[in-house]
Amino acid sequence: MTKVNAIQLFEDKKVRTAWDAEQEKWYVSIIDVIEVLTNSDRPRKYWSDLKSKLIKEGSEVSDKIGQLKMQAPDGKMRLTDVADTEQLFRLIQSIPSPKAEPFKLWLAQIAVERLDELQDPEISIDRALNQYIQLGYSESWINQRLKxxxxxxxxxxxxxxxGIKEGQQFAILTDIITQSWSGKTTKEYKILKGLKKENLRDNMTNTELILNMLAEASTKDISKAVNPDTFEDNINVAKQGGNVANVARKELEAKTGQKVVSSSNAKLLLKSKSSGNKK
Structure with missing residues (x-):
């Protein structure tokens, strides 16, 4: 299955999803859905009990549930139970919740939106813009993030x-670029910012975003110039691209006397913005 993992927001709660390009359907983390609908602090236990109940009732829904690797709270990709939209509609009927109907409407909407985005990629940018605005990010940060x-x-x-493969090879090259410009692996960077399953870029400052963009843009330009043939060649290109931004980072730090790579995350950045608006 060709899939693209994404975090969707339902009433400011994160729901892990994966888009199956071949079947043109979403797969959604059942644990996340249960947490949203029930506010349970033990959604896994709730799902385990619900599966047992459905089996006793003779329901075939749980038999058709699949698993996909999604990012766990500790940042690692782990297998988790997922369901497509049709399966989720059936499961939700077994979960007493005042949020059931709004959630069904939300599921239907994201399915339609994804098909729209495939026809017009600019729509996905517009939706990302609106989502960041709703979360409270500044206009300047949003512009950098969209770029x-x-x-x-x-x-x-x-x-x-x-010929680089999505998944592990993409992750390896991304990690090399990040470490080359920032001096930290992606994992170390997220630990510094106190992140778990959150997106690292969504928690970067403007300057961090700019340097990360420089590193990735440089990697792309160098790749086009030297035409790497093997994965090892691409690793060398990633190091070179990251180093371009590393030089810029060190020069900026020398001029300002301040470290670029910081522990600031979205929570702190948005809190700071909120406090500034109240003054």
Whole structure:
């Protein structure tokens, strides 16, 4: 299955999803859905009990449930039970919740939105813009973040043209770029910012985003110039691209006397913005 993992927001709660491009349908983490609908602090236990109940009732829904690797709270990709939209509608009928109907409408809407985005990629950018506005990010940060999405897409397209495989190889090259410019692996960077399953880029400051963009854009440009043939060649290109931003980072730090790579995360950045607006 060709899939793209994504975090969706329902009433400010995160729901892990994966888009199956071949079947043109979403797969959604059942644990996340249960947590949203029940506010249970033990959604896994709730799901385990619900599965047992459905089996006793002779329901075939739980038999058709599949598993996909999704990012767990500790940041690692772990197998979790998922269901497509049709299966979720049936499961939700077995979960007493005042949020059931709004959630069904939300599920139907994201399915339609994804098909719209495939026809017009600009729609996905507009939706991302609105989502960041709702979360409270500043206009300048949002502009940088949307540009970073564009640059990231250009880089991954270049990798695909070189035969780089999505998943592990993408992750390895991304980690090399991050470490080359920031001096930290992606994992170390997220630990510094106190992150678990949150997106690292969504928790970068403007300056961090700019340097990360420079690193990825440089990697893409160097790749087009030298035409790497093997994965090892692409690793060398990733190091070179990251180093371009590393030089810029060190020069900026020398001029300002301040470290670029910081522990600031979205929670702190948005709190700071909120406090500033109250003054």
């Amino acid at each position: 970073s999405i564009e640059i990231r897409k250009e880089l991954t397209d270049e990798w695909k043209s070189r």
